[in-house]
Amino acid sequence: MAGPARFLAGQGVGEKSADFAGSTRRLLGRLRPQRAILTVAGLLAVVNVGLNVAGPRLLGHATDLVLSGVFSRNVPAGTSQQDAVAALRASGHGTQADLLSSLHITPGTGMDFDAIGRVLLWVAVLYLVAGAAGVIQARMTTRAIQRAVSELRTDVQHKLARLPARYFDGQPRGEVLSRVTNDIDNLGQTLQQSIAQLVVSILSITGVLSMMFWISWELALVAVVTVPVSVIVATRVGKLAQPQFVAQWRLTGRLNAHIEEMYTGHNLVRAFGRQEESAQIFREYNEQLYAASWRAQSISGxxxxxxxxxxxxxxxxxxxxxxxxxxxGSLSIGDVQAFIQYSRQFSQPMTQLASMANLLQSGIASAERVFELLDVDEQTPDPVRPAVVVAPRGRVAFEHVGFRYKPDKPLIDDLSLVAEPGHTIAIVGPTGAGKTTLINLLLRFYDVTSGRITLDGVDIATMSRDGLRAQIGMVLQDTWLFGGTIAENIAYGSAGATQEQVVAAAKAAHVDRFVRTLPAGYDTVLDDEGTGVSAGEKQLITIARAFLVEPLILVLDEATSSVDTRTEVLIQQAMSTLRAGRTAFVIAHRLSTIRDADTILVMEDGAIVEQGDHESLLDVGGAYARLYRSQFAEAVAEI
Known part of the structure; x- marks a missing residue:
């Protein structure tokens, strides 16, 4: 199938809402902290609706006064109303007689303009007060809803901070961003446009229906007959539309994820000539989103x-x-006029409720996605009374550590090693051997499956994550800078660092030499992509950040991979100074950078197959020697 036929087929995007009623209750529960403001707003809505409902009744009375004045002027003075009715019946004008009998006339007089004026004045006052109450109610409702949405954003932000790294590893960043931005925005818009209108519509239906039964229960029954039909129509259409709204926002998240990936790797996409393939995937996702949105809006429309x-x-x-x-003669013209107005007022909120159906369903679909994020299992909480290393020295021990990303696929099994204080531990091995995983376990980005890791004899699982990570400085292969000045980026991990300390760290990491060449120096503003500095210079800035922290334990994950050979020599010298007296873990592929490490660990398939210093491992002629010779052969080939 192709084109519209493929769109109508659905391509498997018509998922049902997970729990529409439950999500609605949970969403309304988010408004509970604002119940005081919403209660006042609800009372104002009652005033607004009550006065608006009273208006047609008064206008109907004014109509009766006008009509009574017309008949009173045409009936001779001294003639009673009963005589005038009888005369009309005798002359064969039964309809006019019935109409006259329903009025209150004073023969020989005209219109009572004073009475009509008083009624119209009351109508004007009613509508002015109703309008003022409506404006205040709308402002209060808006404030309450925006506060609730703001608190929801805060809860989502805090939730993201408590989620384990495992969640982000398994979710496209664009999908997470879509839930945090698009879905919450849509949810806020839904609440803003529907809550107040929903309350007013329900109150209007109740008030109008009461007035209709007061005027004529027979006509009220005629109007009420259409309510079940309206409910059936709304229910059937809603059930058909809701799965499409769920699909619409799920596909929006997938499309955003693709866009985020393609624009983040824009240069790489162009370098490999994959623009057309990327555009084709975008078109497919966009067509699926179009199809789901078209179905959702068409059905709800x-x-x-x-x-x-x-x-x-x-x-x-x-x-x-x-x-x-x-x-x-059973009703007056004014009563029928008022009833017709009430009939319109009765059908209008019903129509408004129906028109809000697609908005509500779209909002609940977004709410489900946000609540799904809030319900994700969080990382293991820190102990109530976390352990603290009294006299930190930097001794790290892995004791029979086991770990697996998936229960059925072990990655690290029964690994034991000890890093003595002040020693440098280099970790080498092929890609996928578990080198970076080892560091993630040390930093508790992941928790061990079995065994334990200790810092100076204290199990890191009994420490708070902040307390543990405060002892560790880390420089990754993938640099991370945020929008701000170079000085702010260097001082990121050191709150309260002075300008002199920032400059000293920059000099130690050889950042100062190129910063001085920039027009604004340390006040040069970088964006989150680090535009304006090279990849090697970004790496140097992150290394300066680690210098400034002065950590007890230092982790370097291919920290010099983005610098030239001359700078690498300078960095190695600076690292030697930085590592002095500190425990250091160095992950490296270029074995020439770790020759002076105290201990070199060779990992394969999550296990340590060799360990020792550079010379002893070469003498053994095992895995390390093979890696070293292969790199030496590559270097000779390049020359």
Whole structure:
């Protein structure tokens, strides 16, 4: 299938809502802290609706006064109303007689303009007060909703900080961003546009229906007959539309994830000539999103015209039956006029509720995605009374450590090693051997599956994560800079660092030499991509950041991979100074950079297959020697 046929087929995107009712209750529960403001807003809504409902009744009374004045002027003075009615019946004008009998006239007089004026003045006052109450109610509702959405954003932000690294490893960043931005924005818009209108519509239906039964229960029953039909239509359309809204926002997240990936790796995409493939994937995702959105809006769009049709049928029935009741003298023209207005007021909120259906369903679909994020299992909480290393020295011990990303696929099994204080431990091995995983376990980005890791004899699982990581400085192969000055980037991990300390760390990491060449020096502003500095210079800035922290334990994951050979020599000298007296873990592929390490660990398939210093491992002629010779052969080939 292709084109529209493929769109209509759905491509498996018509998932059902996970729990529409439960998500709605949970969403309303988010408004509970704002109940004081919402209660006042609800009272103002009652005032607004009550006064608006009273308006047509007063206008109907004014109509009766005008009509009574017309008849009073045409009936001779001294003639009673009963005599005038009897005379009309005798002359064969039964309809006019019935109409006259329903009025209160004073023969020989005209219109009572004072009474009519008083009624119209009351109507004007009612509508002015109702309008003021409506404005204040809308402002209070807006404030309450925006506070609730703000608190939701805060909760999501805190949730992201408590999620384990495992979650982010398994989720596209664009998908997470879509939940945090698009879905919360859509949810806020839904609450803003629907909550107040929903309350007003329900109050309007209740108030109008009461007035209709007060005026004529027979006509009220005619109007009420259409309610079950409206409910059935709304329910059927809603059930059909909701899965499409769920699909719409799921596909929005997938499309955002693809866009984020392609723009993050824009240069790489162009370098490998994959623009057309990327554009083709975008088109496919975009077409699927178009199809889901088209179905959702098309189905939910049926609601409003259907409700309008039902409302028009109701209006015709009320007008015809009301005219017959006036002709029979059972109702006055003013009552029928008021009833017709109430009939319109009755169908209007019903139509509004129907028109809000697609908005509500879209908002609940977004709410489900946000709540799904909030319900993700968090990382193991820190102990209530975390252990503290009293006299930190930097001794790290892995004791029979086992770890696996997936339960059925072990990665590290029964690994033991000891890093003595002040020693440099180099970790080498092929890609996927578990080198970076070892560091992630040390930093508790992941928790061990079995065994334990200790810092100066204290199990790191009994320490707080902040307390543990405060002892560790880390420089990664992938540099990370944020939007800000170079000085702010260097001082990122050292709150309260002075300018002199920043400059000293920059000099130690050989950052100062190129910063001085920039027009604004340390005040040069970088964006989050580090535009304006080279990849090697970004690496140097992150190394300066580690210098400034002065950690007890230093972790270097290919920290010199982005610098030239001359700079690498300078960095190695600086690292030797930085490592003095500190325990250091160095992950390296270029074995020439770790020749002076106290201990070199060779890892394969999550296990340490060799360990020793550079010379002893070469003498053994094992895995390390093979790696070293292969790199030497590559260097000779390059020359």
């Amino acid at each position: 049926l609601m409003q015209p259907a409700m309008m049709f039902i409302g028009n049928v109701n209006y015709v029935l009320v007008a015809v039956i009301g005219a017959l009741r006036v002709a029979s």
